[in-house]
Amino acid sequence: MPEFKSDFLRVLSERGFIHQTSDDAGLDEIFSRETVTAYAGFDPTAASLHVGHLTLIMMLYWLQQTGHKPIVLMGGGTGMIGDPSFKDEARKLMTPDVINENVSKLKTSFTRYLEFGDGPRDAAMVDNAEWLLQLNYVQFLRDVGRHFSVNRMLSFDSVKTRLDRDQSLSFLEFNYMILQAYDFVELYRRYGCTVQMGGSDQWGNIVNGIDLGRRMDEAELFALTLPLLTTSSGAKMGKTASGAVWLSEEMLSSYDFWQYWRNTEDADVGRFLRLYTTLPMDEIARLESLDGSEINEAKKVLATEVTAMLHGREAAETAAETARKTFEEGALAESLPTVSVNRSELAEGVGLLSLFVTAGLTTSNGETRRHVRGGAVRVNDETVSDDRRRVTEEDLTSDGVVKLSLGKKKHVLVRPE
RNA sequence: GGAGGGGUGUCCGAGUGGUUAAAGGAGGCGGACUGUAAAUCCGCUGGCUUCGCCUACGUUGGUUCGAAUCCAACCCCCUCCA
Numbered sequence: 287m288p289e290f291k292s293d294f295l296r297v298l299s300e301r302g303f304i305h306q307t308s309d310d311a312g313l314d315e316i317f318s319r320e321t322v323t324a325y326a327g328f329d330p331t332a333a334s335l336h337v338g339h340l341t342l343i344m345m346l347y348w349l350q351q352t353g354h355k356p357i358v359l360m361g362g363g364t365g366m367i368g369d370p371s372f373k374d375e376a377r378k379l380m381t382p383d384v385i386n387e388n389v390s391k392l393k394t395s396f397t398r399y400l401e402f403g404d405g406p407r408d409a410a411m412v413d414n415a416e417w418l419l420q421l422n423y424v425q426f427l428r429d430v431g432r433h434f435s436v437n438r439m440l441s442f443d444s445v446k447t448r449l450d451r452d453q454s455l456s457f458l459e460f461n462y463m464i465l466q467a468y469d470f471v472e473l474y475r476r477y478g479c480t481v482q483m484g485g486s487d488q489w490g491n492i493v494n495g496i497d498l499g500r501r502m503d504e505a506e507l508f509a510l511t512l513p514l515l516t517t518s519s520g521a522k523m524g525k526t527a528s529g530a531v532w533l534s535e536e537m538l539s540s541y542d543f544w545q546y547w548r549n550t551e552d553a554d555v556g557r558f559l560r561l562y563t564t565l566p567m568d569e570i571a572r573l574e575s576l577d578g579s580e581i582n583e584a585k586k587v588l589a590t591e592v593t594a595m596l597h598g599r600e601a602a603e604t605a606a607e608t609a610r611k612t613f614e615e616g617a618l619a620e621s622l623p624t625v626s627v628n629r630s631e632l633a634e635g636v637g638l639l640s641l642f643v644t645a646g647l648t649t650s651n652g653e654t655r656r657h658v659r660g661g662a663v664r665v666n667d668e669t670v671s672d673d674r675r676r677v678t679e680e681d682l683t684s685d686g687v688v689k690l691s692l693g694k695k696k697h698v699l700v701r702p703e
Numbered sequence: 704g705g706a707g708g709g710g711u712g713u714c715c716g717a718g719u720g721g722u723u724a725a726a727g728g729a730g731g732c733g734g735a736c737u738g739u740a741a742a743u744c745c746g747c748u749g750g751c752u753u754c755g756c757c758u759a760c761g762u763u764g765g766u767u768c769g770a771a772u773c774c775a776a777c778c779c780c781c782u783c784c785a
Contacts, residue, residue, distance in 0.1 A: 548739065651750085660734060661733080
């Protein structure tokens with residue numbers, strides 16, 4: 287691994303952020319010489335970012351911390367098309383309404399990581415809909431399209447899977463990389479942005495932007511990509527049964543977010559501490575060297591630190607404390623996720639099956655029933671074997687709640703109202 | 704526009720008239736073992752008022768006692784030709 291002069295690249299390098307750059311020496315040069323403006327793009331394909339985006343966000347964080355200017359580019363325009371890179375088939379087109387809504391929701395996730403403002407090093411949030419939606423087709427083709435060779439575009443790995451599998455790649459999708467390339471040039475013109483960062487799957491798109499910048503403006507632009515993250519056992523980051531591990535509190539509680547990190551595989555602890563926390567390297571080295579069950583301490587630190595950055599220190603401490611009480615004392619923690627039921631309903635008795643659905647632990651009565659058969663369902667820590675069991679006021683503990691558990695890890699409190 | 708191929712459950716993928724809620728795999732969940740880990744083994748994996756009923760194999764109709772399987776029309780995708 288090369289030695290870098292610039293603070294930014296040194297931090298990224300020692301923490302394992304760098305997969306590939308277009309020019310190690312050139313990047314190092316500009317980062318040590320001046321305040322660099324760099325951007326990363328996020329497409330509004332869902333109403334929340336997920337853990338997979340976190341690496342890129344952390345990269346932007348370090349960029350700002352080491353004295354440079356990050357730009358968060360929302361893909362309000364490119365979202366109208368959909369990135370075909372490495373996808374097996376075309377995504378469904380999203381309606382402009384959904385895109386706009388997603389764009390506005392995604393913005394909130396960045397506020398804890400970056401300081402936005404108008405200063406030279408303040409982060410900026412830009413939406414490429416601003417320029418992409420007004421392009422004049424023929425003019426665009428003449429200005430930008432003439433710089434692209436279809437022969438070359440077809441040779442990119444990112445579209446090869448589609449072509450090799452004889453699946454259609456629509457002209458619409460084929461244009462995605464041109465628009466992303468154009469974004470880079472537009473940001474260079476507007477903000478003097480010279481670096482684009484992204485996942486390794488974006489390499490082709492980014493390099494296209496670099497070429498286009500050179501051809502149109504004789505600009506010297508750079509690419510910096512991140513490794514595509516998987517867990518040690520090869521699973522993609524951030525996938526669970528209930529879907530992705532979302533960053534939005536609305537879509538995933540801070541307690542569940544904390545739990546996700548707490549359950550990190552041993553082999554990933556060090557890597558994740560470096561990537562997703564801001565702890566000093568020697569502290570990470572110490573945590574990482576813990577053996578056997580002691581590594582659980584490191585996992586708790588990891589979970590708390592990552593949660594603190596996203597949801598705030600207080601929420602993280604609460605989640606940690608809730609987990610400690612629940613798992614280590616077996617006690618009933620007040621702050622477990624809670625659902626409320628009508629008190630009069632409870633007086634009559636609520637069916638266990640549907641109560642689990644209400645609590646969000648299962649998605650159907652049938653699923654609950656299967657879990658009962660499998661011995662996974664507990665009420666106040668007692669295994670339930672009768673799927674017709676009803677939950678009544680008599681099940682209320684001295685704390686006035688009923689604790690429902692699915693398996694060893696998922697718990698929800700039911701509170702009468 | 705013409706010729707051919709295809710659309711199956713979360714995904715991949717078998718199935719070409721009946722015991723098919725649909726093989727197999729992946730993924731996911733649960734159980735055992737552990738350390739809220741990994742690996743391993745076992746179970747589950749459409750819904751419901753569950754000895755039964757309902758929905759489901761691109762859509763809509765039809766043939767039949769009976770269809771994912773046969774027929775017709777339509778929609779979408781792919782390949783080649785124009």
